[in-house]
Amino acid sequence: MSNVAVIGMQWGDEGKGKITHLLTPAFDIVARFQGGHNAGHTVYMQGRKVILHLIPSGVLHPNTLCLLGNGMVISPPAFLEEKQALEQLGVEVGDNVAMSPGAHLIMPYHFVIERLREERSALRIGTTCRGIGPAYADKAARAGIKVGDLLNPDVLRAKIEYNVAEKNILLRHYGENPLDTARILDEVSGYAEQLRPYIRDVSFILEKAVRQGRSILFEGAQGTLLDLDHGTYPYVTSSNSTAGGICSGLGIGPDKIDAVLGVCKAYTTRVGEGPFPTEALDQWGEYLRKQGQEYGATTGRPRRCGWLDAVQLAFACRVNGIKRILLTKSDVLDGLEEIRVCTAYRYRGQELESFPAESWILEQVTPEYRTLPGWRSPVAGRSEWKELPQEFKDYVRLIENLLEVDVALISTGVGKDDTVIRPDAWEGLVDLDLLEHAEH
Numbered sequence: 001m002s003n004v005a006v007i008g009m010q011w012g013d014e015g016k017g018k019i020t021h022l023l024t025p026a027f028d029i030v031a032r033f034q035g036g037h038n039a040g041h042t043v044y045m046q047g048r049k050v051i052l053h054l055i056p057s058g059v060l061h062p063n064t065l066c067l068l069g070n071g072m073v074i075s076p077p078a079f080l081e082e083k084q085a086l087e088q089l090g091v092e093v094g095d096n097v098a099m100s101p102g103a104h105l106i107m108p109y110h111f112v113i114e115r116l117r118e119e120r121s122a123l124r125i126g127t128t129c130r131g132i133g134p135a136y137a138d139k140a141a142r143a144g145i146k147v148g149d150l151l152n153p154d155v156l157r158a159k160i161e162y163n164v165a166e167k168n169i170l171l172r173h174y175g176e177n178p179l180d181t182a183r184i185l186d187e188v189s190g191y192a193e194q195l196r197p198y199i200r201d202v203s204f205i206l207e208k209a210v211r212q213g214r215s216i217l218f219e220g221a222q223g224t225l226l227d228l229d230h231g232t233y234p235y236v237t238s239s240n241s242t243a244g245g246i247c248s249g250l251g252i253g254p255d256k257i258d259a260v261l262g263v264c265k266a267y268t269t270r271v272g273e274g275p276f277p278t279e280a281l282d283q284w285g286e287y288l289r290k291q292g293q294e295y296g297a298t299t300g301r302p303r304r305c306g307w308l309d310a311v312q313l314a315f316a317c318r319v320n321g322i323k324r325i326l327l328t329k330s331d332v333l334d335g336l337e338e339i340r341v342c343t344a345y346r347y348r349g350q351e352l353e354s355f356p357a358e359s360w361i362l363e364q365v366t367p368e369y370r371t372l373p374g375w376r377s378p379v380a381g382r383s384e385w386k387e388l389p390q391e392f393k394d395y396v397r398l399i400e401n402l403l404e405v406d407v408a409l410i411s412t413g414v415g416k417d418d419t420v421i422r423p424d425a426w427e428g429l430v431d432l433d434l435l436e437h438a439e440h
Contacts, residue, residue, distance in 0.1 A: 002215065002258035002429050002430070003215060003217075003218070003256055003257055004216075004218070004258060004259050004261060004429065004430065005217075005218035005257055005259070005261065006019055006217065006219055006220055006263060006326075007223075007224065007243050007261070007263065007316075007320050007322070008220055008222060008226075008241065008262075008263055009223060009224050009262040009264040009313055009316035009322070009325070010224065010264055010265065010270070010313075010316070011222075011225045011226055011268075011269065012241075012270075013040075013223070013269055013270075013271065013294075014223060014263040014328055015328030015329060016041060016057075017040075017042045018042070018043060018328070019409070020041070020219050021045070021416075023430065024061045024064055024217060025061060026215070026431050026432075026434040026435055027058070027216060028064065028209065028214040028215050028216070029058075029064070029065045029066075029209055029215070030057065030058025030066050030217045031056065031066075031202070031219065032066075032067065032069060032219045032220075032221060033218060033219075033220075033245055033246050033249030034072060034222075034240055034241055034245045035132070035221035035222055035237060035239055036132045036135070037053035037054045037074075037075050037078040037079075037106075037130055038127075038128040038222075038237065039221035040053060040296060041053075041219075041221070043057055044414045044415060044416075045089075048089070052082065053082055054068065054072075054074065054075075054078060054079050055068070055079070055082055055083070055093070056219045057219060059086060059091060059093065059096065059097060060091060062092070062096075064096065065098070065209075066098075067097075067098050067099075067202045067206070068099035068100060068202070069103065069202050069249045070101075070102030070249065072100075072249070073103065073104045073131075073132055073135040073239075074104070074106065075106040075130070076191035076194070076195060078106075078130075079195070080195075094197075097198055098202060099147055099195070099200070100147065100202035100251075101146060101147050101199050101200075102148065102251075103146065103147045104135055104136070104138070104139045104144040104145065104146055105135070105146065105149075105188070107135070107160075107184070107188065108179075109134075109164065109179055109184065110131030110132075110138075111130065111131040112176070113131075113134045114131055114132075115129050116171075120174065127272065132237065132238055132239075133237075137238070138163070143162070143166070145159045145160070147195065150188070150189075150191060150195060150199075156185070156188065156189065160181065160185050160188065161181055161185075164184060165181075167179060202250060203250065203252065206250060206252050206256070207252065210256055220243075222239075222241040224241065224242055224315070224319065225312065225316075226241050227239075227240055227241045227242045227245075227319075228240055229242075230319050232275055233359060234359070235273050235275070235359065242319050242320050244319075259324070260322050260323075261322070261408070262316060262320060262322035262324070262325045262326065262405075263328060264308075264313060264325060264327060264328070265308075265328050265329045266327055266328070266395075267305065267306065267329070267332065268308055268312070269292075269294050269304060269305050269306070275359050275362040277309060277311075277345065277362060277365050277367045278309045278340075278342045278367050279305070279306040284307075285304070285305045286305075288306075288332060289302060289303065289305045291334075291335075292329055307369065308340075308399070310341055310342055310343050310399070311345050311352075311354075311367075312342075313325075313399075313403055314402070314403055324406050324407075324408040324429075325399070325403070325405050325407050325408065326407075326408060326410075327399070327409065329411060331381070331412050331413055333374070333375075333379075334375070334379060334380055335378075337373070337374050338372070338373060338374055339371070339373070339374055339395060340369045340370070340371050341372065341395075341398060342367040342368065343368055343370050344367075344368040345367060346366045346368060347361055347365045348364075351368075375391035375392040376389055379392050379412045380412055380413055380418070381412055382412045382418075383417055384420060385422060388420065396410070408421070408422055408425035408426060409422065409425075421435070
């Protein structure tokens, strides 16, 4: 059995939650490698809407081991709240969930620091203000506090005392009240026993699983254009959300990744500030937002909407090694008379050879579009390729030709059965029979 990664190709919110939920029955382990509770994976389970922020979507399947890697930043209260919410739905969160001692903790002061920077900085990023960036900043500055530090009271105390003293200097600069070291130490120490049962060596678990022939699904959060190194910096997240982050974020070698599946919407969205070449600032952008219910699963913020961008998707294929695409929310385009696809960028009168690395260039490009006719009958709820209208098939083939990939799966709605799987693209990768007979 292959080990497969599911990676977002756009600015996140591509529908990775449904895809992971759908594919999990074919895998033994689902492992997440980066990000924190700024992620929002929406899954529909037996007609119920479930939103996951930290725990991998595989938790909704019995007998699936879910791993939180060292590349993540973890808010203890967020994890415990999510655990409680899942258990209230009848979902077990016990030995089937493990978190790396090398993951970093989001501390109470990280929320305060991020809020102040967003409120007072001249450069607003549009973050979720959940402490993600400051936690990663402390990690890079070698001042972070790890999950494993919870198990050593002396180490935990020393690190908190050092960090609080440093943060208080910044807070005084902003004219804010200083943090109370004793209160923070008491709060964070209280999480130690609650998290202790979940703290295990994730890297070792994965290595052992591979040797035993068990299969792994690597679950990405956010998307390629939010990657710290390859995204539209500085309007990005603070971790590596591309496939390259799997190895460092889980402690495994690249030889353990057999394929990378790219997830993208049939159009494009993003949340927060930053360049967005194909954003539709007219009635069509509003149409996509309304039809697609484009509001953040984590914050509820309305998403910016626009047309599919093949230049950006080609870049995502390149940096992730994507050969198969999983196309989501195709049904949102039902009813449109025309569909637009960006096929090139022009900058200062010249066509660009590739997606620009500089955000200030991306802000000034002019997208060139190819216009296709809309489909005469809806794709919503379809589950067979032969049922899809010819105009939609032409749209899919254009994507395949532009990106030189296979569109292996098409989501036509939120439900499990609202899915078109093209078997030839999955040969030797995933046992489709396991998906067909899985309970959801």
